[in-house]
Amino acid sequence: MPFPLPPLPTIGQLVFTGIALFTCASALGVVLARNLFHGALALVATLFGVAALYVMLEAEFLAVSQVLIYVGAISTLIAFAIMLTRSMMYGKTSPLNRQAGKTGLFAVLIFLALFGFVQSIPWPASAAPVLANESMIAALGEQFVTNYVIAFEVLGLLLLVALVGAVMLARDN
Amino acid sequence: MVPLTGYLLVGAFLFSAGLYGALARRNAIAILMSIELMLNAANINLVAFWRYGEAQADLAGQVFAVLIIALAAAEAAVGLALIIAVYRERKTVNVDELDLLAG
Numbered sequence: 001m002p003f004p005l006p007p008l009p010t011i012g013q014l015v016f017t018g019i020a021l022f023t024c025a026s027a028l029g030v031v032l033a034r035n036l037f038h039g040a041l042a043l044v045a046t047l048f049g050v051a052a053l054y055v056m057l058e059a060e061f062l063a064v065s066q067v068l069i070y071v072g073a074i075s076t077l078i079a080f081a082i083m084l085t086r087s088m089m090y091g092k093t094s095p096l097n098r099q100a101g102k103t104g105l106f107a108v109l110i111f112l113a114l115f116g117f118v119q120s121i122p123w124p125a126s127a128a129p130v131l132a133n134e135s136m137i138a139a140l141g142e143q144f145v146t147n148y149v150i151a152f153e154v155l156g157l158l159l160l161v162a163l164v165g166a167v168m169l170a171r172d173n
Numbered sequence: 174m175v176p177l178t179g180y181l182l183v184g185a186f187l188f189s190a191g192l193y194g195a196l197a198r199r200n201a202i203a204i205l206m207s208i209e210l211m212l213n214a215a216n217i218n219l220v221a222f223w224r225y226g227e228a229q230a231d232l233a234g235q236v237f238a239v240l241i242i243a244l245a246a247a248e249a250a251v252g253l254a255l256i257i258a259v260y261r262e263r264k265t266v267n268v269d270e271l272d273l274l275a276g
Contacts, residue, residue: 016175020183027187030206031194043206046187050213053183056175057224062238069242074209074249081202081253085260097269100197107193114185123177127225140232140239148236155243162247166254172261 016056023049034095036082044075058130061137180221187214199267201256205249212245 009017026049029042047070054063094100130136144152187210194207216238223234260266263273 010174013175016179020179023183024186024190027190027210030210031190031198031203036200036203039203039206043209046210047213050187050217053180053217054220057180057220059220059224059235059238062220062235062242065239065242069246070209070213074246077249077253078202078206081256084257085202085266095199095203096197097199103193103196106196107189110192111185111189114189115182118178118181118185123181124225125176126174127177128229130224130229136232139230140235143232143236144239147231148240151236151240155240159243159247162251166250169251169254170257 012056016053019049019052019056023053036095037079040075040078040082043078044071047071047075061140177221177225180217184214184217184221187211187217199269201259201266201268202253204268205252205256208252209245209249212241216241 023046026042026045030039030046033039033042047066051063051066051071054060054066191207191210191214194210195204198204198207219234219237219241221234223229223232226234256266259271263271265271
């Protein structure tokens, strides 16, 4: 037996591989799509993939928030913006600017550097079982009003200011 | 169980793809979508490190991820409002044609 067979992947690893490939492929679709609306649809697919990854990480509340806020709200906003500004979008011009080649090389190099860095460190291969699910959302809420209350309040203020500002900016005057 | 490396590599890929899109696309909305990709990459890393880390009980990774999602919503609202305002003024959303300040 010169080569011992590698251990068979578990169900969880197969599911993870599928989700990861789906997410990465749709992320490539977002940045490479010539038609901006196809890019937006690929973004929705990517966000769903990320939500599935959250489920695999046993952060269910986060997965639901991701679907509600990203897929539900932000994607709708982006679709509206695409439709409101569409006239220039489908011309003969390239969707990429002049530095696209150099930027592509740079992005590939960044990915390879991150890849090498991630591979070079012995990360834990498994994690301790997570807290009981029914207590997790309650614990998260408790964290928001105790340890992270300042961040929470500032975020609320920021959302208010940002949304009022967005209305002011986009208003037709 | 999937090793932490898998999640980190997905995050790295999403970040690189978003970086490429943010730097190479001409359309401002495409740039905004690429920024959303990079924010999601950071979120995956935060949640993965929370899940595989020692201090699960204080839920810091999830708290950060929720804050980033809310920030991303604010960023998208303001960014898209700016794009619509610019489009109304200049009739274009290609960032390399917005050269009002170029000498």
